[in-house]
Amino acid sequence: MAVSAEAETPTSSGPPTDRGVTLDVHDLRMRYGSTDVLTGVSFRARRGEVLALLGPNGAGKTTTIEILEGFRMRSGGRVEVLGIDPARGDERWRSRLGVVLQSWRDHSRWRVRELLAHLGSYYAPYSTERTSRPWHIDELIQVVGLTEHADKKVGQLSGGQRRRVDVAIGIVGRPEVLFLDEPTAGFDPAARREFHDLVHRLTDIDDTTILLTTHDLDEAEKLADRILILAGGRIIASGSADELSRRISADAEVRWSQGGARFVHSTADATGFVRELFAQHGEDIADLEVRRASLEDTYMTLVRDHESGRADGATRAFEEVAR
Template sequence: MRYGSTDVLTGVSFTARRGEVLVLLGPNGAGKTTTIEILEGFRMRSAGRVEVLGVDPARGDERWRARLGVVLQSWRDHSRWRVRELLTHLGSFYAPYSADQIRRPWDVEELIEVVGLTEHVDKRVGQLSGGQRRRVDVAIGIVGRPEVLFLDEPTAGFDPAARREFHDLVHRLTDIDDTTILLTTHDLDEAEKLADRILILAGGRIIASGSADELSRRISVDAEVRWSRGGARFVHSTSDATAFVRELLAQHGEEIADLEVRRASLEDTYMALVHEYESGRAGSAARAFEEVAG
């Protein structure tokens, strides 16, 4: 993707498998939303090849769109509609294509229960709280029971309980309906809980790809070992936690209490990989400047 002479996305290449939760991470401006919009068919790419459900999104028709679900970052303006009426109305648009789809659209009453809006079905959307309106957005995105679901910062505004319920919904969609989900988020804890695979974008490129565990093995971040002995607390960083703990227990045995090993989290991994990329880019820019200046 190019805007004028600026490349926003360069050589971004990946495949999402059926039933997979693929999470896109990256700093602001990395190209996450642009990537999603190209896949949705909302934005035309400048070059390259894209297929979603075997169709080029730039040429997708209504039957193709009926197989997709989209939850954008911002709320949609449905403030005058009552929740049940809105979802019933939007669900009716999928009826002409239901015979072509792998699965039938959601029953509205079941959908309302699944997204946690049972107590608010007769309220106007404009009367709902921010988190409740976000649930309506999610319900709109999945009302057609999509085969591919795009989620752009879906839990923004959710409280912890609502976020956990949403995570349960994602697992239900993938485990039961075999839905493929592409999700962008700034919540690294959420990404670690949900992702089968993570793509990290920076500078319009994919700089890393893999599960949270696979990514953590790419960087050398020491594990942190914590323990207490004789009423005193100790902390030690080590690149080989297993060997250190084995030696610690051999020396002090039952005197060791409250033993805890903290390995690199996804946040540690993400920050290290982005910093590594940005440092390398800054180094390349500095070398290029030195060559020109020289």
């Protein structure tokens, strides 16, 4: 078990005492036939938090999110979404969730406003004093930036516009928890940026917990309060992008030349080492270079190794630097 992930997980396995906890996953396991996809995933999320589940393809991100959505049965472990086991979630529970699905060709003959009004109508009986459901449709269309296209058919929209419709469908019931699985897969950079702006707007408006999966570190960094790195069926590191960077780049590489020869040294205290270096050799030192391994470097190594089948080694290395 990764040290950093352990730190996120309370030792008690009883029901959550903290009322702000919306996602509570403990030792989640999933096995297809003889293949273990998830081997003990644990994490928690609080109201209003944005979590990114980051990992290479095949790391188990989609499996995890589908178990939380209640679309897939788990093999073991304890999962609670809004205090309820997704395997036994009823329609009232479902009304408090938002799921942003990948679209393809569905509802292409429907007009945007018509579709949102239709899907929204299912949520009306689940209004509470705190949350009026569904979202006012024209307001929602404005939030996702589709006002000009409200009367167009879904099939006539561009890829980026269609994605906004998907997001609008996901949030039409004013969810307390929103799931986004690979929200920007297949996006061009401009569409990706627009989508990020949209997610930021959402978290500003409602106190929604968002769990998104991505294999793009940059995206996780931009969107999430906390990043969970999933590899080999478990969470090998978690924290904010800053925390992860600091933890992972603890070691810096110092390169210099001295009397025509080149030297490389790895150290946790680069500043101290360089000060010492100059104190001893002074003018002899040339070509000095101090380089910290960035989060991205380390993550890319992990992904590369994972895809070439050396996942365990890379995972261990990652844990070592993360310690």
